[in-house]
Amino acid sequence: MSENCLQLSGELINSPKLTKSPAGIVHCKFKMKHESRQTEANLIRQCFCIMPIVVAGEMATQVSNQIEKGNKIKVSGFLASHKNQSGNGELVLHAQYIEKII
Known part of the structure; x- marks a missing residue:
């Protein structure tokens, strides 16, 4: 199986931060809080x-x-595992589409 797709809505809890990888690729990173029933x-x-x-x-x-x-x-x-600052693995959502909800 190779399906890996997630759609989630929520609120940004920190400001987006731009970084650049060693390969020169620009990344925008932030965290989102999701709450639902x-x-x-x-x-x-x-x-x-x-x-x-x-x-x-x-x-x-x-x-x-x-x-x-x-x-x-x-x-x-799609979801992928990244190592966080303490060296533990965490799931990260790699966004391919973002829509601002007004």
Whole structure:
């Protein structure tokens, strides 16, 4: 199987930060807070997560100029594991599409 697609909406909890990889690729990084109510086994449950997001390439600069902390967005892309600052693996959403929700 090779399916890997996620769509998630939420609120930016930090300002987008531009970085450049050793290969010279521009990345825009930020975190998004998702909260919702979902039905599971015929019961309503509260869902909450904080999802790290990365946008690469030409889209990274555009996104960093269009969104800011507190904005509500819808993101779709694929998941990949990255090592965080403490060396632990975490899932990161690599955004291929971002829509600002007004």
